[in-house]
Amino acid sequence: MKPVDTVIIGGGMITHDLLLPSIYHLQRTGIVGEISVCALNNSPLKELAGSKEIIQAFPGQTFTAYPALNEDPSAIFPDLYKEVLASMTPRQAVVIALPDELHYGAVVEALNNNQNVLCVKPLVHQYKQSVEIEKLAREKGLFVGIEYHKRFDRRALIARRHYELGDFGEFIMGEAKMIEPYFYRYSNFQNWFTTDKTDPFVYVGCHYVDLVWFITGLRPVEISVTGVEGKFPNGKKGYMWANGRVKYENGAILSVIDGLGYPDEGSGSNEQCLTMFCEGNGKSGMIKHDDQFRGVTLCYLDGIGPGGTKHNYVSPDFYRLVPWEGKGYKPVGYGYDSVAATINTIHAMENEVSGMEEPQALKHRQKIMAETDKKGIIATPANSYINELVIEAARKSILEDGEAYRIVYGDDPHVERGHA
Numbered sequence: 291m292k293p294v295d296t297v298i299i300g301g302g303m304i305t306h307d308l309l310l311p312s313i314y315h316l317q318r319t320g321i322v323g324e325i326s327v328c329a330l331n332n333s334p335l336k337e338l339a340g341s342k343e344i345i346q347a348f349p350g351q352t353f354t355a356y357p358a359l360n361e362d363p364s365a366i367f368p369d370l371y372k373e374v375l376a377s378m379t380p381r382q383a384v385v386i387a388l389p390d391e392l393h394y395g396a397v398v399e400a401l402n403n404n405q406n407v408l409c410v411k412p413l414v415h416q417y418k419q420s421v422e423i424e425k426l427a428r429e430k431g432l433f434v435g436i437e438y439h440k441r442f443d444r445r446a447l448i449a450r451r452h453y454e455l456g457d458f459g460e461f462i463m464g465e466a467k468m469i470e471p472y473f474y475r476y477s478n479f480q481n482w483f484t485t486d487k488t489d490p491f492v493y494v495g496c497h498y499v500d501l502v503w504f505i506t507g508l509r510p511v512e513i514s515v516t517g518v519e520g521k522f523p524n525g526k527k528g529y530m531w532a533n534g535r536v537k538y539e540n541g542a543i544l545s546v547i548d549g550l551g552y553p554d555e556g557s558g559s560n561e562q563c564l565t566m567f568c569e570g571n572g573k574s575g576m577i578k579h580d581d582q583f584r585g586v587t588l589c590y591l592d593g594i595g596p597g598g599t600k601h602n603y604v605s606p607d608f609y610r611l612v613p614w615e616g617k618g619y620k621p622v623g624y625g626y627d628s629v630a631a632t633i634n635t636i637h638a639m640e641n642e643v644s645g646m647e648e649p650q651a652l653k654h655r656q657k658i659m660a661e662t663d664k665k666g667i668i669a670t671p672a673n674s675y676i677n678e679l680v681i682e683a684a685r686k687s688i689l690e691d692g693e694a695y696r697i698v699y700g701d702d703p704h705v706e707r708g709h710a
């Protein structure tokens with residue numbers, strides 16, 4: 291089996307906290323070949339290359355940096371990723387970890403350079419863009435996975451199975467919450483998390499919108515989101531908090547609160563949960579996930595926890611580095627599982643078709659992709675399209691202070707102002 295070379299575009303927080311470690315581990319298990327990381331300038335790449343945690347976990351493993359580590363850190367290279375993509379051997383893997391508004395251009399560029407893609411969520415903010423990506427990828431037989439890692443949380447998989455079997459009844463009323471740390475306001479977020487571009491509902495509320503869809507298969511039909519504005523330390527305005535309401539085709543309602551405001555001194559590291567009430571025949575069912583406190587509390591001697599904290603609720607489920615039978619540490623958790631699911635699928639797909647003539651190989655890849663879409667575990671443009679419709683409606687709604695937007699399905703799904 292031939293490994294797939296992998297280029298990560300974007301060297302920020304999610305690359306450090308999840309993507310690069312996951313790709314490094316896949317390299318040592320023989321799935322991934324050469325690794326490159328491309329960022330706007332080389333500062334984040336220096337941080338990645340020098341990260342004590344990453345070096346300790348993956349001794350001896352390195353990546354090629356674009357721009358190079360000895361380049362002037364103040365020089366910026368917004369189009370360098372295009373050159374990197376153009377220089378790749380066809381049919382490898384590209385992981386896109388850029389600010390939201392750059393996803394569309396980078397995904398299309400990767401596909402036009404004949405690369406398979408794993409994109410962080412949300413894929414794009416416009417439904418039509420996701421349809422275009424889906425069509426382009428299908429025509430070329432290139433895999434596109436979207437990193438909605440909560441789908442890989444065992445509790446979500448358990449809920450999906452029981453929901454599918456009818457063990458809860460039908461979802462009718464729910465609430466979800468994801469409050470990210472206050473210190474995010476001091477990060478690179480202040481450059482792109484601005485009022486005109488995104489908001490906490492789109493940023494993290496989308497995880498729970500996707501999860502309710504993943505568990506129930508119910509389509510959202512109406513969205514209303516209200517935000518609370520604030521200023522980042524650099525003076526730029528952003529929505530720091532958001533409150534969203536999603537109505538579903540069966541009349542169910544999900545209320546979602548999100549924010550960049552979990553106390554830095556809190557044991558958090560963030561706050562997150564999902565409750566779903568369901569109705570059965572003469573009785574009700576319920577799904578209740580505390581996604582913050584998962585039963586593990588650690589108190590360190592030094593402030594090595596998030597935001598410099600000593601006392602933490604530690605999730606063993608999302609992403610942790612743990613001892614294993616090999617060198618260093620290995621990543622475990624649904625974050626790793628999610629990255630691995632897409633990269634493994636790309637690796638398996640490309641190896642299955644190696645040696646086939648292109649027309650036959652294309653058909654085979656398209657078959658694998660259609661099966662993945664149908665299975666609905668890995669998020670793909672085809673099986674997670676409701677997220678783009680919800681995000682499109684949510685962005686319009688929040689900019690109009692909570693005005694309701696409905697989603698109209700049918701031959702030409704679209705979003706329009708008004709109630710469903």
Ligand SMILES: NC(=O)c1ccc[n+]([C@@H]2O[C@H](COP(=O)([O-])OP(=O)(O)OC[C@H]3O[C@@H](n4cnc5c(N)ncnc54)[C@H](O)[C@@H]3O)[C@@H](O)[C@H]2O)c1
Binds near residue numbers: 300302334392410412
């Ligand atoms: N839970 C999750 O699934 C999760 C968590 C965090 C972030 N994300 C998503 O990941 C994306 C990035 O988030 P982040 O927290 O890493 O952001 P970040 O601001 O920390 O990093 C952004 C990176 O993009 C790079 N970049 C910007 N323009 C570029 C260009 N033209 N060419 C190459 N690189 C460029 C920057 O150099 C930086 O390294 C966002 O879409 C976010 O929604 C997902």
